[in-house]
Amino acid sequence: MSETRFDPSQADGRWQRAWDEKDCFRADSASDKPKSYVLEMFPYPSGRIHIGHVRNYTMGDVLARYKRMRGHEVLHPMGWDAFGMPAENAAMEKKVHPGEWTYQNIDNMKAQLKRLGFALDWSREVATCDPAYYGHEQALFIDFYESGLVYRKESAVNWDPVDQTVLANEQVIDGRGWRSGALVEKRKLSQWFLKITHFAQDLLDGLEGLENWPEKVRLMQENWIGKSSGLQFRFALSDGDSVEVYSTRPDTIFGASFVAVAADHPIAQKVAEGNAGAQAFIEQCRAGGTTAEELETAEKLGFDTGLTAQHPLEPARQLPVYIANFVLMDYGTGAVMAVPGHDQRDFEFATKYGLPIPRVVAPTVEEADKPFEGEAESGDGVLVNSGPLDGMSVAEAKALVIARAESEGWGEGKTVWRLRDWGVSRQRYWGTPIPFIHCESCGVVPVPKDQLPVTLPEDVDISTPGNPLERHPTWKHTTCPQCGAKALRETDTLDTFADSSWYFIRFASQPADKPFDPAEAAAWLPVDQYIGGIEHAILHLLYARFWTRALKYIGQLDVAEPFAQLFTQGMVTHETYSRKEAKSGQTIYYNPAEVNRTGEGAVLKVDGDPVDVGRVIKMSKSKKNVVDPDEIIDSYGADAVRWFMLSDSPPERDLPWSEAGIEGCARFVQRLWRLFGQYDPAAEGDDKVLARKTHQTIAAVAEDIEALSFNKAVARIYELAGAVEKASPSASRSEAIRAILLLIAPMMPHLAEEGWVSMQESGLVAETAWPAVDENLLVDDEVTIAVQVKGKLRDTLTVAKGLPKDELEALALESEKVQRFLDGADIRKVIVVPDRLVNIVI
RNA sequence: GCGGGCGUGGCGGAAUGGUAGACGCCGGGGACUUAAAAUCCCCUGAGCUUUGCUCGUGCGGGUUCGAGUCCCGCCGCCCGCACCA
Numbered sequence: 001m002s003e004t005r006f007d008p009s010q011a012d013g014r015w016q017r018a019w020d021e022k023d024c025f026r027a028d029s030a031s032d033k034p035k036s037y038v039l040e041m042f043p044y045p046s047g048r049i050h051i052g053h054v055r056n057y058t059m060g061d062v063l064a065r066y067k068r069m070r071g072h073e074v075l076h077p078m079g080w081d082a083f084g085m086p087a088e089n090a091a092m093e094k095k096v097h098p099g100e101w102t103y104q105n106i107d108n109m110k111a112q113l114k115r116l117g118f119a120l121d122w123s124r125e126v127a128t129c130d131p132a133y134y135g136h137e138q139a140l141f142i143d144f145y146e147s148g149l150v151y152r153k154e155s156a157v158n159w160d161p162v163d164q165t166v167l168a169n170e171q172v173i174d175g176r177g178w179r180s181g182a183l184v185e186k187r188k189l190s191q192w193f194l195k196i197t198h199f200a201q202d203l204l205d206g207l208e209g210l211e212n213w214p215e216k217v218r219l220m221q222e223n224w225i226g227k228s229s230g231l232q233f234r235f236a237l238s239d240g241d242s243v244e245v246y247s248t249r250p251d252t253i254f255g256a257s258f259v260a261v262a263a264d265h266p267i268a269q270k271v272a273e274g275n276a277g278a279q280a281f282i283e284q285c286r287a288g289g290t291t292a293e294e295l296e297t298a299e300k301l302g303f304d305t306g307l308t309a310q311h312p313l314e315p316a317r318q319l320p321v322y323i324a325n326f327v328l329m330d331y332g333t334g335a336v337m338a339v340p341g342h343d344q345r346d347f348e349f350a351t352k353y354g355l356p357i358p359r360v361v362a363p364t365v366e367e368a369d370k371p372f373e374g375e376a377e378s379g380d381g382v383l384v385n386s387g388p389l390d391g392m393s394v395a396e397a398k399a400l401v402i403a404r405a406e407s408e409g410w411g412e413g414k415t416v417w418r419l420r421d422w423g424v425s426r427q428r429y430w431g432t433p434i435p436f437i438h439c440e441s442c443g444v445v446p447v448p449k450d451q452l453p454v455t456l457p458e459d460v461d462i463s464t465p466g467n468p469l470e471r472h473p474t475w476k477h478t479t480c481p482q483c484g485a486k487a488l489r490e491t492d493t494l495d496t497f498a499d500s501s502w503y504f505i506r507f508a509s510q511p512a513d514k515p516f517d518p519a520e521a522a523a524w525l526p527v528d529q530y531i532g533g534i535e536h537a538i539l540h541l542l543y544a545r546f547w548t549r550a551l552k553y554i555g556q557l558d559v560a561e562p563f564a565q566l567f568t569q570g571m572v573t574h575e576t577y578s579r580k581e582a583k584s585g586q587t588i589y590y591n592p593a594e595v596n597r598t599g600e601g602a603v604l605k606v607d608g609d610p611v612d613v614g615r616v617i618k619m620s621k622s623k624k625n626v627v628d629p630d631e632i633i634d635s636y637g638a639d640a641v642r643w644f645m646l647s648d649s650p651p652e653r654d655l656p657w658s659e660a661g662i663e664g665c666a667r668f669v670q671r672l673w674r675l676f677g678q679y680d681p682a683a684e685g686d687d688k689v690l691a692r693k694t695h696q697t698i699a700a701v702a703e704d705i706e707a708l709s710f711n712k713a714v715a716r717i718y719e720l721a722g723a724v725e726k727a728s729p730s731a732s733r734s735e736a737i738r739a740i741l742l743l744i745a746p747m748m749p750h751l752a753e754e755g756w757v758s759m760q761e762s763g764l765v766a767e768t769a770w771p772a773v774d775e776n777l778l779v780d781d782e783v784t785i786a787v788q789v790k791g792k793l794r795d796t797l798t799v800a801k802g803l804p805k806d807e808l809e810a811l812a813l814e815s816e817k818v819q820r821f822l823d824g825a826d827i828r829k830v831i832v833v834p835d836r837l838v839n840i841v842i
Numbered sequence: 843g844c845g846g847g848c849g850u851g852g853c854g855g856a857a858u859g860g861u862a863g864a865c866g867c868c869g870g871g872g873a874c875u876u877a878a879a880a881u882c883c884c885c886u887g888a889g890c891u892u893u894g895c896u897c898g899u900g901c902g903g904g905u906u907c908g909a910g911u912c913c914c915g916c917c918g919c920c921c922g923c924a925c926c927a
Contacts, residue, residue, distance in 0.1 A: 215847095216845095216847075220845090223923060223924095245927085326925040331926045331927075332926075335927095339927090344843080344925090416927090538922090647854085648854045649854060664866065674881090715864065717865095718866070719864075788908075831860090836861095840907090841908095
């Protein structure tokens with residue numbers, strides 16, 4: 001019996017070293033065991049891990065360790081998404097080289113991760129900024145190019161004139177650069193693109209098979225891909241020209257009352273040439289805000305071009321042509337046929353400009369002239385006021401109009417996608433150089449594979465805006481691999497999403513001379529369980545799905561989908577503590593460490609005066625409601641922190657951090673330690689009830705872990721621990737204690753190892769099997785059944801399991817409590833559910 | 843606006859249509875101690891006329907012997923997308 005306390009400050013490190021020395025977590029690709037690939041989204045090396053990482057990686061670690069105990073060969077790797085803007089920003093601010101800054105951060109974060117005792121195969125660690133990684137990415141990019149999946153195109157980009165750089169859409173806030181605050185311009189630049197649209201249909205179809213992805217994520221991807229089908233057709237214009245429009249509702253063609261084109265449409269441009277009014281209107285459209293609220297409240301505005309369009313099915317009808325602010329140039333053809341009766345935007349526009357709003361779809365034929373009730377009706381119905389289409393369903397009419405347009409040659413059925421090709425050019429330094437050379441005579445030429453990697457220059461000037469590669473004195477000057485003439489390197493680097501689109505493949509197989517070995521990679525892939533934040537629901541996951549398809553397309557990897565199972569975990573949240581400054585009116589936030597919680601409220605430690613306790617929100621630096629992983633590990637040890645991450649909240653929901661909660665976890669660590677001290681291998685005697693509970697718990701915890709329902713597994717372990725503490729010594733009790741140790745091993749591995757030693761067991765728990773379940777002990781031989789009168793609980797009975805219905809009924813009727821409620825009334829019916837309940841209806 | 847999700851004690855949350863509130867946290871009471879910490883035990887949804895009864899899972903209806911769970915209609919919160927023709 002040990003009276004000492006479990007001391008994580010010395011035990012944690014000792015076991016981490018023991019695992020390292022035995023190389024416990026190295027994955028063997030050649031193993032015969034069933035393979036499990038457990039992966040958490042790799043972090044950006046910002047410098048410090050945050051509590052969200054701890055939660056994410058703890059979940060993955062529990063699964064990885066559990067799978068190992070179940071006899072699987074587990075691949076559980078870690079690496080660094082190490083390219084990107086923050087390194088350049090840091091370089092500008094702190095005058096350090098982005099590479100130096102990044103590798104320093106990696107060192108820090110790796111040390112932090114090690115302290116948590118994760119069962120990671122560090123031998124496969126990759127950093128995407130390592131030429132040994134991005135060189136292979138360059139090779140793949142060239143392969144894609146040669147297979148027609150990469151192309152260059154003039155494209156409008158968000159250009160920040162102050163920072164002299166291209167900004168991603170999400171870096172443009174209210175039309176201004178997020179960093180410089182300068183008004184962002186649209187510029188035409190020659191950009192590199194990956195042809196993701198080539199796989200649009202396949203990416204959409206593939207979602208069907210991803211049953212183990214959250215429905216939410218699949219829907220978001222489906223919406224992002226945005227397939228629609230309709231009719232593309234032409235209107236002849238009064239100036240002899242024509243305008244091409246796209247509609248998903250060609251059935252409503254007889255309800256068209258005008259044609260609208262985008263401000264950037266060539267027709268609008270042409271009209272504006274000799275027309276100051278049109279010119280002004282177009283300017284106004286461009287200046288329009290881009291924020292959600294502005295778009296929502298934006299009034300539909302138009303400019304009448306004076307042109308008219310001839311209706312293709314009623315040549316006598318001429319429709320006015322407007323430039324309209326609600327038509328987007330980059331969707332469909334940038335021009336629409338407007339059907340106000342059955343499209344809300346057209347309805348608003350027509351109402352404003354007094355245009356006709358004909359009804360061409362009605363609930364029934366009889367309601368052909370039913371008035372609209374203040375809004376368009378976009379639902380299903382039957383065609384009316386539409387000549388040859390009258391009486392048809394929407395679907396029939398659609399098909400007929402498309403068929404007629406095609407046979408008469410004025411239009412054709414067309415599928416339109418919202419998904420665009422992936423623009424990967426970035427005018428940045430800290431990214432993968434795009435491995436191409438521009439030669440005056442040969443054009444764009446890929447760098448020969450034997451000259452890869454194209455590495456970044458070390459001596460680089462980050463201090464001023466613009467692309468450092470572009471202005472580097474020598475780097476871009478080279479010779480053409482084809483003709484040997486002087487030529488220039490491409491100075492764009494790849495979007496960092498490219499780096500994260502295949503890292504999981506490199507983890508699975510990392511030969512030096514090529515990106516991966518197809519057979520070895522395919523042996524591990526797809527990732528069995530991928531865990532990460534919902535914020536990557538669309539882009540990262542879509543790009544990785546694309547990259548996998550592209551590799552299959554060029555014959556390099558025979559894997560259909562990269563991630564078989566996806567789990568998106570919730571955030572770690574915390575209360576905020578603040579005070580409003582009387583003088584300035586500013587709100588000052590305080591870190592949890594500066595505050596003492598006092599039951600109802602909270603006070604500041606330094607002055608003892610109260611602070612306002614705000615709502616529980618995502619941890620953020622600006623609200624100071626952050627906790628530092630290192631500090632809490634120092635205070636409570638890795639296992640208590642890990643246990644907290646798994647307790648209470650379902651993993652997909654937010655987890656509120658609390659001081660009281662982590663203290664409870666630390667207490668439980670010690671409670672288990674005392675329990676392990678009571679293990680007595682020589683104890684004798686059966687405790688049937690406890691043995692049942694033990695085996696039921698083993699089975700249930702296994703199920704919970706496999707379903708990632710860690711909070712339920714935790715609750716069950718608490719329950720079993722409570723039962724063991726109450727039980728008298730017996731062989732069953734010792735068995736239960738040993739089982740608890742193995743059940744918590746994936747969650748609190750250091751405590752488990754330490755307990756294992758105290759039990760005088762040999763070897764490492766990390767290399768021990770999950771406890772076996774005795775199936776015979778899973779079912780109880782007694783059950784407690786509810787006895788209800790008219791559906792209300794009146795008594796419970798403990799009876800032998802499987803007692804026949806009539807006996808149960810008889811027992812229930814004998815109950816004194818039941819008799820009291822029956823009070824001599826007639827029994828109308830008795831419902832008996834064996835092993836569950838008896839309900840007496842009077 | 844469209845799409846999705848969620849509403850259960852003071853808090854985080856359990857609950858194949860079958861005993862609502864498991865488990866944890868907070869709180870209260872007690873034991874041990876000179877005292878404290880640690881530990882252990884008990885209580886802890888609300889109300890009441892307290893051997894027990896009534897009410898109770900956002901609100902209002904419904905289906906059912908029986909509803910947190912299923913159906914219909916509301917209300918509130920959260921997330922995603924958005925003039926996508």
